[in-house]
Amino acid sequence: MASDLPMPRPFPHEPPGLKHDMVLAQASTREALGRQIARAHRGASAPLIMGILNATPDSFSDGGVYVQEASAAQRAMTLAQEGAAIIDIGGESTRPDSSPVPLETERARISAILEASVKTGCAVSCDTYKPDIARYAVKAGAVMINDVGGTAIDPAMVAVAAETGAFLVIMHGLRETAEGDVTDALSIFFEKAINRARSAGVASERIILDPGIGFNKSDAQNIGCFDALPTLRQRFDVPLLVGISRKSMLGRLTGRDVQGRLPASLAAATIAARQGAAIIRVHDVAPHVDAMRVTHALSAVTSGRRG
Template sequence: MTSRWQRPANGDVWIMGVLNCTPDSFSDGGSFVDVEKAVTHGLTMKASGAAIVDVGGESTRPGSRPVALEDELQRVIPVVKGLVAAGCLVSIDTMKAEVMSQAVEAGAGMVNDVSALIHDADSLRVVAESGVDVCLMHMQGAPETMQQNPKYSGVLDEVALFFEQRIESCLKAGVAESSILLDPGIGFGKRLEDNLALIRGISEFKRRFSMPVLLGVSRKSFIGQLTGSPVEDREIETAVAGAIGILQGTDIVRVHDVSLQARAIRMASALSTLATGPDASILRDMEAMDVRTNG
């Protein structure tokens, strides 16, 4: 069975909207700790084009510290319930099996775990028994320490090997293959050159695995390293990096500013369809003409 998160043929890439119900997230910490405000923002993202809203109650920014279970539950479960009641498809962004379980009971349809179901030993069971979709992300280290001198001998191969191992563990636990998404984990224990290589290498993951690939580049620190822009002013760079990922085969893009990024995603989706579909010859003709004109 094909995953529902595979990009539709000749269609737009899916959009996941980020809803951080935390006081300390790197981009919008403190903005949506109020339940009513969080639900309103989630529904606004849905109306702007988000196919799913990713609700998180524990920051995973570099250097962040773990949050107590009860605190995380208090932050996210009322928001999940409010969004689901209003007809929104919800993902729960957590590493804790109990948060996953309660969020799924409240109506969440996806688990998005930055530890790829490693952090909590019960996570595999919860996902397998619930039958929800799950996004497996690669992270070197833990959020608290992941940016302390990360190293790779070959980042694409190492991340691919990690995916192979986690997919095998999921399948053995009873998780349906069609439920699994893959996220290379931009910014999670990665150097600048690793992040760039992973974005350029999305096509390699699509080649190796018959699963949807999620790309999360929105406002990440590597953007600031390249352009010097502050976290609140990285939407242009987010759009460019996301577009490159889409051209490489990304199926779903995780973003903060849905209304703005939806425009860039629509354009990149159309161009990537042209580049790979039956009209690809148009692009080749245009390129040839450009060479003759400017060569």
Template sequence: MEGLPSPGRCLVMGILNVTPDSFSDGGLYADTHRAVERGLELAVQGADIVDVGGESTRPGARPVGLEEELARTVPVVRELARAGVCTSIDTMHAPVARAAVEAGARMVNDVSGGLADPAMARTAADAGVPYVAMHWRAPSPEMDRHADYGDVVAEVAAELDSRIWQLTEHGVDPARIIVDPGLGFSKRPEHDWTLLTGLGSLHKLGHPVLIGASRKRFIAAALTHGGADQVPPGGRDAATSAISALAARDGAFCVRVHDVRASLDAVRIASAHVAHRGSIRVGVPAGPECGLRP
């Protein structure tokens, strides 16, 4: 996609939360200097994009004032951009998106898909940078009350399709739209897993797909047979990298993660696996030890 790195594999986006209350690393990088150091570290680890966010969107999180969000994010984006790091701004608010792009951000990552701020679509159109539209039903304090689906894949795809139409109606270039199924946002663990196995339906929307699974509750629930609180967020990175590999194998455009190095290895392995699988000649048996069919 124009404006973003093109390494010939699934991109890896490194998460940089400059917040005091994010579910996994809140407070670690609230200071601008420490945040910039962390962003540079993520880039050295191989992050294709560093995603800077100044407002927690965990379930139950409270909104942040606009001036506070600007103060948290824009200086960090500016310094990282000056250092040559490809940055995105994780925000639901048009003024923050506009200021961050002016400071050097090369993508807008909006977890509300433009629903939280009516001005966002026009702002994204004017900015002319890639725009991530995530599936979103409600703000953080009430999102869990909206996790009600008959067919989660079909409904998420339909709601994203509606958002795409509305965004393009406001001038957003469809070639710059990336979609995100919003794992964990108004979703229960079974919904997240169903969406991951149903990526093909999301690809039918005709836009690149971003997957943000890193350290989320559904991973911990799977590791402990439902006891999500038994595995702290920092103990979910190995499982996250496994999901990164699966998502990359299934055609994800980008994975958004806390542990860049592990997921970068994972998507590289997935890329090699897909390339090798495609090179197997029809009618030539694979080695029985691999368990592959010709």
């Protein structure tokens, strides 16, 4: 059901020439990203790294760190310099027990980091389940909608993706549970969501699936998500995104607090890559870029693709 909240206010008026230039740059970025994702999906390149940039006071790992415009802009530049292909910005925490925020609050939170992230030249993604926020972000230069509601919280999200041509990440688990076999649960959920998106006019090459590790799942189910990746990749033939960075499951496995989970995050990302993930969503970009390059190179050797 579409939001009945008012549309967010647009950015201040820009001269027509600048707006035209932004639209052209956005289209170029979107097409270049499409080629990169397709290569990673085919296994012809290392998985792309999506760097996390939250403008929230309560996110589980970096809540309150990048709420100021200057720190957010510096962080966006750092993510780009470290090799992020995508910067994923968010204005509402989705950690367990977090509180929803009004649309206008979310819009205000992402405004500065959205502008700063677009200026880096990286592809920009907006992490939200609200169609109005997604539309606002794409209008301002984002090329990807990371729908943590999986098109199920507000089905109007598929219309925004179709209208704008943005990539659409469909994530499982924000409001759903995985009953029974996790692979079956994910397959059923994604089949419905993909059909919903395609029926609205979202191109198949713009769809990405995220199993939602850490969202309404037990540790056994979270581990099962890794086992499900090859099945999902084969069944739907669309790129897969995995977000495991610093998550609580890794803390329970290692006994480390959130700031001490980089080695565990790298290990999990490596497994996700070997299982077919095309995009890895992370807090620590530089070490993950290196890990994915090495994983890809060694995978090529062991599978006979070297050279």
